[in-house]
Amino acid sequence: MSDERTEFDFTQRSAEEQASLLQHTWCDNCQQADLGMTDPQEYEQFGLRFVEGRCKACGEAVFTELSDDEF
Numbered sequence: 001m002s003d004e005r006t007e008f009d010f011t012q013r014s015a016e017e018q019a020s021l022l023q024h025t026w027c028d029n030c031q032q033a034d035l036g037m038t039d040p041q042e043y044e045q046f047g048l049r050f051v052e053g054r055c056k057a058c059g060e061a062v063f064t065e066l067s068d069d070e071f
């Protein structure tokens with residue numbers, strides 16, 4: 001398994017998927033779900049696919065791990 005980070009183009013996803021992924025977040029800093037994120041970056045690392053962005057509420061980094069059926 002590689003720990004190299006492979007970037008993907010988040011904007012290649014459908015508008016519905018993008019909207020859903022940007023809305024359904026968990027922020028460790030706020031300890032609250034679905035605050036939303038900005039500046040999404042999609043990448044694959046450790047064999048898992050993530051979308052990373054910034055919490056709309058506090059500006060801290062938030063990550064969403066995508067399950068197999070989402071990519």
Ligand SMILES: [Zn+2]
Pocket residue numbers: 027028029030031035055056057058059060
């Ligand atoms: Zn937050």
